[in-house]
Amino acid sequence: MIPLPPQPEATTLTTFQEGNETFQATPQTHAAWQAMRTAAEGDGIDLILVSAFRSIQRQQELVQAKRKKGLSDTEIFRVLARPGFSEHHTGRALDLHTPQSALLQEEFETTPAFQWLNQHAHSFHFHLSYPRDNPHGIIYEPWHWCFQRGRK
Ligand SMILES: [Zn+2]
Incomplete structure (x- = not known):
């Protein structure tokens, strides 16, 4: 298993409404x-x-909440990156959803939205971070896309 690399926290952020x-x-x-x-x-x-x-x-709080529910660290860190190692605190990662699909579930991969992302996201510099059977031991996350200029 290849550990996720540590990621720096974003220093400049845009706040927006959706x-x-x-x-x-x-x-x-x-x-x-x-x-x-x-x-x-x-x-x-x-x-x-x-x-x-x-x-x-915030990531630390999510981990604590799961520990309070009695989940083991092994269970927790399959679905959450360790604090400091998530791409969400870089300000470059997005979790996406489309109507007629369960929220943040693997079945997102069966939607036309996922097909579209597979074809087009790279032209906007978005990449799938946790593909199926990724070497980081993180569950397959077809909804999680990270903006990374220069990555193929
Ligand atoms: Zn995510």
């Missing part, structure tokens, strides 16, 4: 997301943002 929710992301990520969502819309694909920036402290 639906009734407030999100934060780096300015570049925000701009790329707006462009990608608009392009998807043009192809009849509805992409909905579920989660973007999440601080290291």
